[in-house]
Amino acid sequence: MKNKFRDLEPMLKPKSVAIIGVSRDPNKVGNIIFQNYVNAGYSGKLYLVNKNAEEINGIKVYKSITEIKQSIDLVVIAIPAPFVPDVVEECGKAKAKSIVVVSGGFAEVGEVALQQKMVDIANKYNIPLLGPNCLGVMDPRSRIDTLFLPTYKISRSSIGGVSFVAQSGAVGSTILDLISGEGFGLSKFISYGNAAQVDEIDILNYLMHDDETKVVVMYLEGIKRGKEFIELAKTITKIKPVVVLKAGRTQAGASAAKSHTASLAGSYEAHEAVFRQFGFTIANDLSELLYYAKIFASEPMPKGPNISVITDGGGTGVLTADAIGSSQHMKLGTFSDEVAKKLRKLMPILVNIRNPLDLAGDADSKRYSDAILTLKDDKNIDMLVVIALFQTPGADSRLAAELIKIKQESEKPMIVISMGSQYTTMHKIMMESGGIPVYDSPSSAISSLSALYDYYEFKKGNNYI
Amino acid sequence: MQQLEYFKAKKILDDYGIKNIESKYVNDAKDAQTFCGNDKIVLKAISEKALHKSKAGLVMLDISSGEVSKAYSELVKRAKKIKPYKIIAQKMSKKGIEIILGGRYDDQFGRLILIGLGGIYVETFKDFSLRVCPINAYDASEMLKQLKSINVITYNGKTTKLLENLLLKISKLLIDHPEIKELDLNPAIISENDYEIVDIRMLL
Known part of the structure; x- marks a missing residue:
């Protein structure tokens, strides 16, 4: 396995970092990266390198990395492309352990030879090199942040178990901004740009072995090493879920194909087939990517496909039942007799004891609590969907607090659907911080539970070694 | 790409016990x-x-x-x-449901295997599933489950086993014959307890 995968540990958990191309000008990329390190509270050793400066913000600036004479785990390079190969050479001489090249101006603008020259040098010294033309890496635990995006423009996430991998910097920064508004936290963020040397295989392999990563979420444009990808795919989904969004669905396929098979099964279909075969969860857009990341981040394995819907709005309950009905594997469960009898005693007479359980518009936290605590022990029910419409008179912060309490006791997947504006959003944030995934539509909620169920079914059923 | 002569292609199917007309x-x-x-x-x-x-x-x-x-x-x-x-x-084959079975060599991932609702509806409904070879029994079963037309194709489950075995045979054929770049068995006619491949196209 040696040499097959590049080791990214020094890149994500560096004890020392050198920033090359740091600038006094606060609007320059090099300065923003430096500021971000300061803002993130990075506690390792930080070295600044710039040919034309003596000191920045009172910190000594080295003319070259070779002057530092200390062990350097990560070098962040943010200088114009033509100068990068020479600096990589210096990194090699200085025995740096990893490099992130954020600079653009390589293969993406046709400078293929320049990119290759840089990669050849990195390979000569056997240094993992991420990029070029990328945002780089972020790890809120080790507090590294090579992103040249000012923190006031993109909120940084809390610490958690979801790792995001995005080839594209633009999609990467959008995802990063969006997830900061979600309840789950971030483990690693890796944007790898042109994938000149370190590619998705190296990254997946690293995240597979990373105990801090519970869920891997990827935005992919292409896969460079198909055979190695398959080998890795066979193992990774046995260990943790991987959610993937692949761009290029509508790419003109093999229109001049000679066989029916080739005309049906183009490149996108081949990627999708591989994802499906090895148990990746396929997202069709960025919203689904986040929905699925959220469900995998917090929810346990469902024992079966049977859902109970508990609602304070009849119509939304029916919409949710419809979403269950049109899903391939999800089922609306039937309450066991014992549970039905218990509910009959607990619920007011206007509540019909059937699934979806409509608690009526005047339901308060007590009624919700009685219903959910009874249903969570029903052997016929595997997952709980609680619809909390905060527009109703009985639903307020006490309900949100009660749901958080119940969630902590529930061994079954339990999610909430809440739709609405400011008052709802406030409670959504409250519940998500309390560990409950909250969805804003029946369809997104049910497709997420379905993704959760399908993954664990795959894990049980597949027998790849 | 060159098409393999019909009876040479037929011989390869025969070698794997894949029934053809x-x-x-x-x-x-x-x-x-x-x-x-x-x-x-x-x-x-x-x-x-x-x-x-x-x-x-x-x-x-x-x-x-x-x-x-x-x-x-x-x-x-x-x-x-x-x-x-x-x-x-x-x-003339027995009456039945027309399906397509196929394969192709993908530069990225290697040999792919396909099954779908076939005949003249292939391009219209695009109801097919695809995997990388070699497939195992689990994959074969999942490939069938993925089809929207599963109940039609398997006669409500009656030919499921038959089709799973057929997929495993084709997967083996594709792995053993790397010279085949594209394979179309279209249509294969599925009857209530049997199948028969009616047309064969192998591109080298």
Whole structure:
């Protein structure tokens, strides 16, 4: 396995970092990266390198990395492309352990030879090199942040178990901004740009072995090493879920194909087939990517496909039942007799004891609590969907607090659907911080539970070694 | 890409115990008549120049003994444009559901295997599933489950096992024969307890 995968540990958990191309000008990329390190509270050793400066913000600036004479785990390079190969050479001489090249101006603008020259040098010294033309890496635990995006423009996430991998910097920064508004936290963020040397295989392999990563979420444009990808795919989904969004669905396929098979099964279909075969969860857009990341981040394995819907709005309950009905594997469960009898005693007479359980518009936290605590022990029910419409008179912060309490006791997947504006959003944030995934539509909620169920079914059923 | 000659392709299927319909090259109407006996037959003109035979009117179905010579001369007339051609006579298959089975070599991931609702509806409904070879029994079963037309194709589950085994055989064939770049078994006719491959195309 040696040499097959590049080791990214020094890149994500560096004890020392050198920033090359740091600038006094606060609007320059090099300065923003430096500021971000300061803002993130990075506690390792930080070295600044710039040919034309003596000191920045009172910190000594080295003319070259070779002057530092200390062990350097990560070098962040943010200088114009033509100068990068020479600096990589210096990194090699200085025995740096990893490099992130954020600079653009390589293969993406046709400078293929320049990119290759840089990669050849990195390979000569056997240094993992991420990029070029990328945002780089972020790890809120080790507090590294090579992103040249000012923190006031993109909120940084809390610490958690979801790792995001995005080839594209633009999609990467959008995802990063969006997830900061979600309840789950971030483990690693890796944007790898042109994938000149370190590619998705190296990254997946690293995240597979990373105990801090519970869920891997990827935005992919292409896969460079198909055979190695398959080998890795066979193992990774046995260990943790991987959610993937692949761009290029509508790419003109093999229109001049000679066989029916080739005309049906183009490149996108081949990627999708591989994802499906090895148990990746396929997202069709960025919203689904986040929905699925959220469900995998917090929810346990469902024992079966049977859902109970508990609602304070009849119509939304029916919409949710419809979403269950049109899903391939999800089922609306039937309450066991014992549970039905218990509910009959607990619920007011206007509540019909059937699934979806409509608690009526005047339901308060007590009624919700009685219903959910009874249903969570029903052997016929595997997952709980609680619809909390905060527009109703009985639903307020006490309900949100009660749901958080119940969630902590529930061994079954339990999610909430809440739709609405400011008052709802406030409670959504409250519940998500309390560990409950909250969805804003029946369809997104049910497709997420379905993704959760399908993954664990795959894990049980597949027998790849 | 070059198309492998029909009977060489047929031989490969036979080697893997993949059932395909009784076929023979015929040189004239009399030849076809002898092959026909009392059964119903199909006559097909095949040529490098015509890839989609049924669209080009080069397949004549359901010919009974009395109609053979008339059908033969009609086909010869239609096939003029695609010279050089050969004519294949096949026994008429049992009635059933048409599916497509296939494979192709993908530069990125290697050999892919496909099953879908077939015949003339392939391109319309695009109801197919795809995997990388080699597949295992779990994959074969998942490939079927993925199809929207599963209940139609498997006669509500009656031919599930049969189709799973067929997929495993094709996967093995594709792995053993890396020279095959594209494979179309379209249509394969699925009846309630059997299957039969009616047309074979292997591209090298």
